Amino acid sequence: MRPDASDTRSPPDRIARIDCFPVRPRWLFVRVESAQGAVGWGEATLEGHVESVCGAIDAARDRLIGHDPDRIEDAWQLLYRLGFYRGGPVLMSAIAGIDQALWDMKARKLGVPVYQLLGGRVRDRIAVYAWIGGDRPHDVAAAAAARKVQGFTAVKMNGVEETGWLESTAHIDGVVERLGLVRDTGIDVGLDFHGRVHKPMARAILGAIEPLRPLFAEEVLLGEHPAAIEQIARHTSVPIAMGERLYSRWDFRPFFESAAIDIAQPDLSHAGGISECRRIAAMAEAYDVAFAPHCPIGPLALAACLHVAAATPNFVIQEMSLGIHYNGPAEDLTTLMTNPEMFAVTGGTVAVPEAPGLGVEIDEAAVREMARDPHRWRNPAWRGPDGGLREW
Known part of the structure; x- marks a missing residue:
């Protein structure tokens, strides 16, 4: 058919720029701008690997400059499927930051919060928890x-420091003591084992903490041991949570099919952004698994989590990094935003964001200034008494 000469519709907008900004303490912000001047922000933080993710974002420019920014799913598929090699933390983090930014841009253009584009909210407020006890939990x-x-009303803490393949009874007793001290304050607590525990210790530790009824036990074992995780899940009543080192619905599928986990914890800055984590949440729901996004990082990642949480029926609780041990007083969750009130906590919850887009108003001048001196954050290298490497 010949085009209608009376059709005055403007041509579709196009992606013109994709920039990334490594900002302290260990974050990576992504800014996408269209030819018509629309802007969206996302977060592609992959702690300790900022340089690699920036490289993946640079490659993504070849695919997306000139692409219609409203075609978010098409952009996601382009980046995921057309590079031949798929998945993994670096690629999926790069996709995540761009994906979040495109959702932010589209919702801002429409003048609605992102969750409205995800089907609307299913709850009025969002349960959250904070961190206590860092890599060296003590007081x-x-x-x-x-x-x-x-x-x-809920917190999370690291359950152990460096842990060998086999440890003493005193090591296990220390975990129980710290958990008990927190429970005695009348606050709920989840324990994060950070993949530091190996199979010979896992059942013993879970058995020891079971009477204290923690909210969950996170990453008791690394995700590279699915059969062992399934095995220990059969021997404990403590809810098993994991997912920060799983990067797609395909990575999560075997854990759902084996009933190995009770709470799925994808990180929206590692696992393909809003688009993919919505799919992971829906898959989890089909297996009666709860959804609690991982997010010990920055404000854009947290805002993305809140929008998905607002629209997800099986969501249970959201991690937030306010005052986390990785941050400093000059580099906390709200340092690089001008509307910190959106993360105000009341009664263990935060409000569903109602501003357009993700709702985070970024202090762009501060971001650009900080990114002039990029961070090179690396996690500690731990060794045991014998000099052998330990999981961090």
């Missing part, structure tokens, strides 16, 4: 009490 009771004053 956790006082930290838990301080979080209660801030309005939190």
Whole structure:
């Protein structure tokens, strides 16, 4: 058919720029701008690997410059499928940051919050938890009490420091003691084992903490051991949570099919962004698995999580990094945004964001200035008493 000469519709907008900004303490922000001047922000933070993700974003420019920014799913498929090699933390983090930015841009152009484009909200407020006890947990009771004053009703803490393949009874007793001190404050607590525990210790630790009824046990074992995770899940009543090192619905599928986990924790900055984590949540729901996104990082990642949480029936609770041990007083969750009130905590919850897009107003000048001196954050290298490497 010949085009109608009376058709005055403007041609579709096109992606003109994709920029990334490594900002402290260990984040990577992504800014996408269209030819018509629309802007969206996302977060592609992959802790300790910022240089690699920036390289993947540079490659993504070859695919997406000139692409219609409203075609978010098509952009996702382009980046995921047309590079021949698929998945993994670097590629999926790059996709995640761009995906979040495209959702932010589209929702801002329409003047609605992102969750409205995901089917609308299914809840009025979003349950959250904060961190206590970092890599060297010690005075956790006082930290838990301080979080209660801030309005939190749940916290998460590292369960162990460096842990060998086989440890003493005293090592296990220390886990139980710290958990008990926090429970005595009247606050709920999840334990993050960070993949530091190996199979010979996993059942013993879970059995020891079971009477104290933690909210969940996270990454008791690394995801590269699905059969062992399935095995320990059969021997404990503690809900098993994991997912920060799984990057797609295909990575999660064997854990759902084997009933190995109770709570799926994809990170929206590692696992393909809003688009892919919505699919992971829907797949989890089909297996009666809860959804609790991982997010110990920056404000754009957290905002993306809140929008998915608002529209996801099987969502249970959201991690947030306010005052986390990786941050400093000059580099906390809200440092690079001008509307920190959107993350205000009341009664253990935050409000569903109602501003257009992701709702985060980025201080762009501050971001650009900080990114002039890019961080090179690396996690510690731990060794045991014998000099052998330990999981961090």
